[in-house]
Amino acid sequence: MSRPRSGVRRSEPLHQQVARNIRNDIEAGRLRDGQPLPSTRELASEWNVSPFTINEAMDVLIKEGLITSKPRAGRVVNAPHVTAEARPKPSSPQVLVVGGYAGSGKTELGRIVARETGWPMLDKDTLTRPVVEAALELLGLSPNDRESDMYVNKIRPREYEALISAMTENVQCGNSAIVTAPFVKEFSDPAWAERIQATCAAMGAKVSFAWVFCDADTMHTYVRHRGAARDAQKLANWDDYIAGIDLELRPPAPHVVIDNSASSKPLQDQARSLVSSLLSKDADQQ
Incomplete structure (x- = not known):
């Protein structure tokens, strides 16, 4: 909750947007059970909305049971279910490949699935960004x-090579894996998907693909919300980017398509349905 955020847009009521993002942070484990939330005034400044909007958002989350209001302690995250549930183990390694455009919510989906299953979470940015930024600076480019x-043709292919290598090593050790990245170029190439399927099959693993869809307005809210410097060019030329x-x-x-638009079902509900589907297929094939 400490990172700066830009204002939200009006594709749905502002308090619902704030509630949705905080809910996703709770389910993804960024906000932990028992963690106090900042004050109303601090949250209003963080989200660039009014204190009234924050109070409305908190009312939504309190009714859902995700936030409690305690005397002297203020508002506190109430999410023991995020860590307390039993984690199922599939009969053979499962690989879930999650793609989506910037700000679609693919990392949040991956984190929720990881917390539900205990499977390793392999996110491209987490694994490669520090090295990529250093390489770009050494080449005289912006990090x-x-x-x-230079990035698209020389560095990006190596990012994805490292990501798939990390997945392969986990599967070779008998672990399942959740692999998250945009995969825009890869999902445009049927031969790439066939290679991943063949690689996993050769190791006795089952691979599933998920695409996180997000409408343009909601995507804009998510991209602004995460405040990443690498998104500056997209935000400065948003209409051209979307076009x-x-x-x-x-x-x-x-x-599987996961719809993370403002009007869709909560992301955590879709993530749990996805996990149930993956484990049901695993049980059917035993």
């Missing part, structure tokens, strides 16, 4: 560059 030919991407892109293999 936030994600548009130049240049294909919101209808889907993986070129059997897949």
Whole structure:
């Protein structure tokens, strides 16, 4: 809750947007059970909304049981279910490949699934960003560059190579894995999906693909909310960015679509349905 946030947009009521993002942070484990929340005034400043809007958002989360209000302690996260549930172990390694555009919520989905299952969470940015930023600086480029030919043709392929290698090593050790990255180029290439399927099959693992969809307005809210420097160019030219991407892109293999738009079902509900589906398929194949 300490990172700066830009103002939310009005694709849904402001308090619902704030509640949705805080709910996702709770379910993804960024906000922990028993953790005190900042004051109303601090949250209002953080989200660039009025204290009234924050109070409305808190009322939503209190009614859902995710927040409690305690005398002298203020508002506190109430989410013992996030860590207390039993974690199922599949009969053979499972690989869940999660893609989506910037700000779609793919990392949040991956984190929720990881907390539900105990499977390792392999996120491209977490694994590679410090090295990528250092490499870009050594090449005389901005560490936030994600548009130049040097990044796209020289550095990006190595990022994904490292990510898939981390997945492969986990599966070779008998572990399942959740792999999150945009995968925009990869999901445009049927041959890439076939190679991943063949690689996993050769190791006795089952692979599933998920695409996190987000409408343009909600995506804009998420991108602004995370405040990442690498998103500055997208935000400065948002209309051009949206015009240049294909919101209808889907993986070129059997897949699940997770709708993380403002009007969709809560992300945690969709994540749990996804986990149930993966484990049901595993049980059917035993």
